[in-house]
Amino acid sequence: MRSRPFVALYISVFVATMGISMVSPLLPVFAEELGATGVWLGLTFSVFAIVQTFVGPFAGRLSDRFGRKPFIIAGLLVYLVAALGYLTAGSFYQVIAFRAFSGLGTSLIFSVARAHVGDLTPRGQEGRWLGVFATADVVGFGTGPLVAGVLRELLGFRSVFAAMALMMGLSALILLMWLPRHSPAELERRAIRRAGGTVTSENSSFRSALTERVVLAVTLHAGLIAIAVGATLSFLALRLEQGIGATPIMIGVAFATQDITGGLAQPLFGRVADRRDRRLLVAGGLLLYAALLASLGVVPTYALAVGVLLGMGASTSLAMVAAGAIQVVAGRRAGMGTVLGISSAANGIGIVAGSLVSGLIVDAYGLAAAFMFGGGVIAAGVPLFLWLTRGAAVAEPVAPGRGPLAKEAVDGAR
Secondary structure: OOOHHHHHHHHHHHHHHHHHHHHHHHHHHHHHHOOOOOHHHHHHHHHHHHHHHHHHHHHHHHHHHHOOHHHHHHHHHHHHHHHHHHHHOOOHHHHHHHHHHHHHHHHHHHHHHHHHHHHHOOOOOHHHHHHHHHHHHHHHHHHHHHHHHHHHHHHOHHHHHHHHHHHHHHHHHHHHHHOOOOOHHHHHHHHHHHOOOOOHHHHOOHHHHHOOHHHHHHHHHHHHHHHHHHHHHHHHHHHHHHHHOOOHHHHHHHHHHHHHHHHHHHHHHHHHHOOOOHHHHHHHHHHHHHHHHHHOOOOOOHHHHHHHHHHHHHHHHHHHHHHHHHHHHHHHHHOHHHHHHHHHHHHHHHHHHHHHHHHHHHHHHOHHHHHHHHHHHHHHHHHHHHHHOOOOOOOOOOOOOOOOOHHHHHHHHO
């Protein structure tokens, strides 16, 4: 994990995620200042996920064939353009348009970067590697809103967008300089093709990948988490402010609590996922997360809300790192980028569906119902996850090498 490619991916994803999370919570507020109301406000949060749903699978599959690095750098540059678009926007329509454009960047960065890490990961150590890498995403997402709050307070809205653009440019530069053109797994596949062989995972279609029950299961997991996020993220600040009386700083701390706790727990849970039944870890983490999420709609005090968010950060971390390890195992058979791309689409669909349905639920039954809905959806999906993964290979024995052609491939690239 101390290799230059892993470090480059880690730093770039951390910086990119922090930049994205600085802006995302502020966009509805910024759009409202520009005159947005009703459904337009909702679109400022969820429209990126619509683009991600359609682009994510193809970005992942193409990266299986042509390599990961160009796609990740292109995604960072897309976000840089989007940040400059927010900076110069004069209407909420422009804000929504650039938010939609950023969905292309999401599709190109995160699933492809995870696929690259999957290429680097030794067999039997999927949980450990994915657990460490996930801290870049989760901790970056947690610290971004805090940085944005300081910038907005001192320099105003547009300084946050300028900072996001700077971070995206920095991330792209890091990858351009530090990340090799091809991972060892990509070099191995290229060597197989030069020798006249066929790389089965590159020829795997979306349909054939989804015939594997394990791929269906990890896709279901991504969709369940996304539905919960879509159903609750837009309403959490309102719940804390209106229901509990939290101040803006207290709300920022509460948001950061869940993400930073989850991020710090991932390396520990990653090691656990390499030693214990990954299926049960996913199921247990999801059930605990569901119960805590449902309770968030009714807790009476800020201290209890923060305690619940701490538990949610730990429980979702356990489920996500175990599911991520299973995903890498499935990706070796069906195509790493293809499997991650399908999950990216499930994430987009889940966020959009969760946002739309929870909006209707809140209108009919109040804020607390959105959290009940999110928790209920996750709990209902756990038996299906266990059924899909019954008897399936969700882990592999530790293997010191990467395959008979790995050394030949690396030597041939020098």
